[in-house]
Amino acid sequence: MSLNSLDETLAGELDNLQAAGRAKKPERIITGYIPPKGGCGPRYLLQGQNSEFLRLNSNSYLSLSNHPALIEAADEASRKFGVGPGAVRFIDGTFIPHTGLEERIARFTGKPAAKIFNSAYTANCGLALAIGTGTTRWIGDQLNHNSIIRAMRIAGVPSANKAIYKHNDMDDLQRCLDQVGDGIERVVVIFDGIFSMRGDFAPIDRIKEISEKYSPRFKDGVITIVDDSHGIGAYGTTGRGTSEFCGAAPDIIVGTFGKAFGVNGGFVAASKTLIEMVRQKADTYIYTNPLSVADCAAAAKAIDICDGLAGSALLKGLQERTAQFRAGLARLGLESIPGPHPIVPLLVRDTAATHTLVDKLYANGVLVVGLTFPVVPQGEETIRFQINAAHTESDIDSVLDLLSK
Ligand SMILES: Cc1ncc(COP(=O)(O)O)c(C=O)c1O
Structure with missing residues (x-):
């Protein structure tokens, strides 16, 4: 057997993707990291390019990925225990840094317990497998992340047990709750904390209030889940995320260590019983090796930093640079979506103009991401800028200067 026939079919499918404008471009390869110097934040080298690049497309909001304390913690843990776990968690693949991180993130989120996963993506999939039943109705925001949508499919949720409310529309959420029929014992309202294409946030206080109103109708109540991957560490006065910003805590928090915390991995934080059910039933936790x-160790160190004075300073810097960039866009008369999150969208509203602007920024040493149809609806073509704590005032000014031209 060879792959010739299959390859031929796949090549045709790839051509179709290309023709439909839905194919992803080849990936750029980072070959070097240049630490901050002379009033400039970090710069990156790319394969095949001679110049240095400023990244405004990284989720590492606190810029902790290159922090010496994180690197040292990772190094020390590897020296002590090795670089790989050798097995899945329940076959003696659980090391003290795994449980240490679970305790640390539970404390940080204010929940009794947590389980870590290889990513927030697999955390969402595992959670859906752990708590979904034939009598569970899932209700989600229209703009939820792909991992939540995929989680529903992996958990085999039939379309009759799913409903979608218009983005952040609380009347529509109530409509979805009103429509839940007899026989449903458990309702799950699931939503992103920060919407990654827009930088706006879910009104968690309102979602909680509405969910609590409907809760007595169902045997297991109405459960709220936030996936706060872009909020945790980067949002709220102490970086506790969208719940802190809104002053209301959902029942379950999903998040990542791969964005503000600058490392990798995901988590689910909730009650002790729910987390034990995740351990028993979440296949994406059970049947795969855990994080190294x-x-x-690096993620636990990142949380420690975030929780202390150094973290407050980073968060303050992040907020200042974000405000500087947002004010600059407004001064230039450019359209954005208001809000304090370091995801700052520039609404271009045209596919060709978005590509041109992204290319111009790249030619001038700035990495950003252009979002065009089908990633965003037609007419909402956007350039997504992401600010981080290592950007300097002059970095932001230089990008604004480019945009003004
Ligand atoms: C809401 C949301 N959930 C999950 C993820 C995936 O995070 P991870 O890289 O940890 O899988 C993302 C990242 O893009 C996200 O925006």
């Missing part, structure tokens, strides 16, 4: 101890 290096990742765990």
Whole structure:
């Protein structure tokens, strides 16, 4: 057997993707990291390019990925325990940095317990497998992340047990709750904390209030889940995320260590019983090796930093640079979506103009991402800028200067 026939079919499908404008471009390859110097934040080298690049497309909001304390923690854990766990968690693949990180993130989120996953993506999939039943109705925001949508499919949720409310539309959420029929014992309202294409946030206080109103109708109540991957570490006065910003805590928090915390991995934080059910039933937790101890130790260190004075300073810097960039866009008369999150969308509203602007920024040493149809609806073509704590005032000014031209 060879792959010739299959390859031929796949090549045709790839051509179709290309023709439909839906194919992803080849990936750029980073070959070097240049630490901050002379009033400039970090710069990156790319394969095949001679110049240095400023990244405004990284989720590492606190810029902790290159922090010496994280690197040292990862290094120390690897030296102590090795670079790989050798097995899945329940076959003696659980090391003290795994449980240490679970305790640390539970404390940080104010929940009794947590389980870590290889990513927030697999955390969402595992959670859906753990708590979904034939009598569970899932209700989600229209703009939820792909991992939540995929989680529903992996958990085999039939379309009759799913409903979608218009983005952040609380009347529509109530409509979805009103429509839940007899026989449903458990309702799950699931939503992103920060919507990654827009930088706006879910009104968690309102979602909680509405969910609590409907809760007595169902045997297991109405459960709220936030996936706060872009909020945790980067949002709220102490970086506790969208719940802190809104002053209301959902029942379950999903998040990532791969964005503000600058490392890798995901988590679910909730009650002790729910987390034990995740351990028993979440296949994406059970049947796969866990994060390396290096990742765990670095992530725990990132939370420590975020929780202390150094973290407050980073968060303050992030907020200042974000405000500087947002004010600059407004001064230039450019359209954005208001809000304090470091995801700052520039609404271009035209596919060709979005590509041109992204290319111009790249030619001038700035990495950003252009979002065009089908990633965003037609007419909402956007350039997504992401600010981080290592950007300097002059970095932001230089990007604004480019945009003004
Ligand atoms: C809401 C949301 N959930 C999950 C993820 C995936 O995070 P991870 O890289 O940890 O899988 C993302 C990242 O893009 C996200 O925006």
